[in-house]
Amino acid sequence: MSASGTATPAGRRRRRASAPPGHRTSAVRISARTAIVLTLASLAGLTMFFWPLFAPPQPDTSAHSTDAPLLFILAMPVVLAVVLAELSSGGIDTKALAMLGVLAAVNAGLRPLGAGTAGIETVFFLLVLAGRVFGPGFGFALGATSLFASALLTAGVGPWLPFQMVCSAWIGLGAGLLPRRVTGRWEIAMLAAYGVVAAYAFGFIMNMWFWPFTAGPDTQLSFDPDASVPENLHTFLIFTLASSTFGWDTGRAVTNLIAIVLTGRAVLATLRRANRRAAFEAPVTFTRKSSERVPATEKSARQRGPSVKEFTS
Secondary structure (H helix, E strand, O other), rough: OOOOOOHHHHHEEEOOOOOOOOOOOOOOOOOOOHHHHHHHHHHHHHHHHHHHHOOEEEEEEEEOOHHHHHHHHHHHHHHHHHHHHHHOOOOOOHHHHHOOOOOOOOHHHHHHHOOOOOOOOHHHHHHHHHHHHOOHHHHHHHHHHHHHHHHOOOOOOOOOHHHHHHHHHHHHHHHHOOOOOHHHHHOOOHHHHHHHHHHHHHHHHHOOOOOHHHOEEEOOOOOOHHHHHHHHHHHHHHHHHHHHHHHHHHHHHHHHHHHHHHHHHEEEHHHHHHHHHHOOOOOHHHHHHHOOOOOOHHHHHHHOOOHHHHHHH
């Protein structure tokens, strides 16, 4: 302490302020710029899925032989754009990048456990839980990167991969947008219900990437270039119910439900502990020390009392 009684810079200590209850802590904050990027990416993805309804393909066109590479080119830069945009604005740091890499690797390792057998997909429940804890931006990036990494492990690289990446990114994004006030058992129930809905939605949207091209001509379940959009959607619903809803999609939904109910609480606790330690959004403040340690020499001098020199002077 200086002679004026004010604390020196060394007497200040650095402290991270804790977030208030109910505060939404996100590893990747959704700024206005990031929201625009995600919105444009989602619109581009929906366009690539549903354009055949509005611009009928030619009969000799194979399933997305030309636009699948385009969507792949669009999907990965979107993820990179989110990361780079937030890096430049301070919205994501190296800790969030490390967490993204770890969870993407874990999720990629979980996928071979089910490998899609009878619709059993073990890759989505962790995506839902991580999106819930780390926020929508992180969930979007995790959904895309984990599906890409798992495709490399399971030899699942093909024209369907960019569409799977976009759908998985939407699942992670939606999990991060769920109401934050729900806690405890109701939170597990909400996440389990979301996992079921997301499983059916994933199958529904993924069927659209190939149905206009591979259902076969002149059948009751075929895409009709001359029919209206509502008529083709009605035919598509029948095709989806008959081909995947009661089979693969139900298996995926049951897997998500069981995994979230059985492991949801433990996984959420682990992820939230990592989130607190990382302190992605905790602001840094400086506070003055409440007390200062008195040096031993000064303390002993006070106990001895005034010296003879001080009396004579």
